[in-house]
Amino acid sequence: MPAATLDITGLTAGYGPTRVIEDLSLSVPKGAKLAVLGRNGVGKTSLFATLAGQTRRFSGDIKLDGKDITALPSALRARAGLGYVPQTRDVFPTLTVEENLFVGLKDRPKAALEEAYNLFPRLKERRRNLGSQLSGGEQQMLSTMRSILGRPSVLLLDEPLEGLAPVICEELMAAFTQLAATGDMTILLVEQRIQTALDFADRAIIMERGRIVWQGLPADLIGNPALIEAHLGLGLH
Ligand SMILES: Nc1ncnc2c1ncn2[C@@H]1O[C@H](COP(=O)(O)OP(=O)(O)O)[C@@H](O)[C@H]1O
Numbered sequence: 001m002p003a004a005t006l007d008i009t010g011l012t013a014g015y016g017p018t019r020v021i022e023d024l025s026l027s028v029p030k031g032a033k034l035a036v037l038g039r040n041g042v043g044k045t046s047l048f049a050t051l052a053g054q055t056r057r058f059s060g061d062i063k064l065d066g067k068d069i070t071a072l073p074s075a076l077r078a079r080a081g082l083g084y085v086p087q088t089r090d091v092f093p094t095l096t097v098e099e100n101l102f103v104g105l106k107d108r109p110k111a112a113l114e115e116a117y118n119l120f121p122r123l124k125e126r127r128r129n130l131g132s133q134l135s136g137g138e139q140q141m142l143s144t145m146r147s148i149l150g151r152p153s154v155l156l157l158d159e160p161l162e163g164l165a166p167v168i169c170e171e172l173m174a175a176f177t178q179l180a181a182t183g184d185m186t187i188l189l190v191e192q193r194i195q196t197a198l199d200f201a202d203r204a205i206i207m208e209r210g211r212i213v214w215q216g217l218p219a220d221l222i223g224n225p226a227l228i229e230a231h232l233g234l235g236l237h
């Protein structure tokens with residue numbers, strides 16, 4: 001599937017009676033690499049979960065390449081091209097790497113599998129290992145690989161580097177950059193390491209309390225320490 005545009009209009013969503021995403025609108029062009037930034041608890045994960053159809057939506061709509069997917073349940077959103085790699089990584093510990101990859105897939109897409117293994121050769125070596133035997137980095141690779149086997153046109157990556165060693169982070173970021181370079185995917189990346197996210201991205205948003213409070217180019221954010229201080233507080237490292 002080629003990369004798709006993602007258009008979000010007036011999205012309000014949350015959990016039970018609670019609204020966490022507030023009237024959020026965003027357009028992400030085909031093939032863009034968007035960094036989604038913001039402090040803990042501002043709603044980054046909730047935004048992705050809402051796009052994936054896993055929260056309660058109060059209003060608003062979501063379009064992939066102009067096609068309204070708002071009414072679709074999660075599985076059909078995935079089939080429509082939305083790939084979601086959750087912050088929790090979701091690897092089945094008692095299944096092997098390869099079994100993990102094929103959960104929920106009717107047929108085994110051989111070509112897609114080889115392509116994905118090329119991106120993460122480390123996983124090919126470990127394909128008979130159990131999920132429980134993988135390092136955090138390998139679990140992240142597996143979780144990502146499972147999502148890209150569905151050949152999504154928009155890929156949501158939620159804090160893929162969390163808790164990982166620098167060398168693994170570099171490996172993952174190189175793989176994401178390679179994925180983006182194929183032009184087959186629009187990528188949204190949530191990441192606490194601001195500099196890493198901005199090195200990868202070609203545009204960025206900052207969220208606060210369920211809303212977008214700034215959007216622009218990575219260079220504009222890097223050149224504006226006051227903005228970083230105000231909304232992210234951590235500074236660049
Ligand atoms: N499953 C849930 N049920 C109720 N509230 C939740 C749930 N998940 C997250 N929240 C709340 O939604 C807000 C945003 O959380 P989250 O989307 O995880 O933020 P972030 O990913 O930016 O750290 C927080 O106040 C959090 O407590």
Ligand SMILES: [Mg+2]
Pocket residue numbers: 044045046087158159
């Ligand atoms: Mg989160």
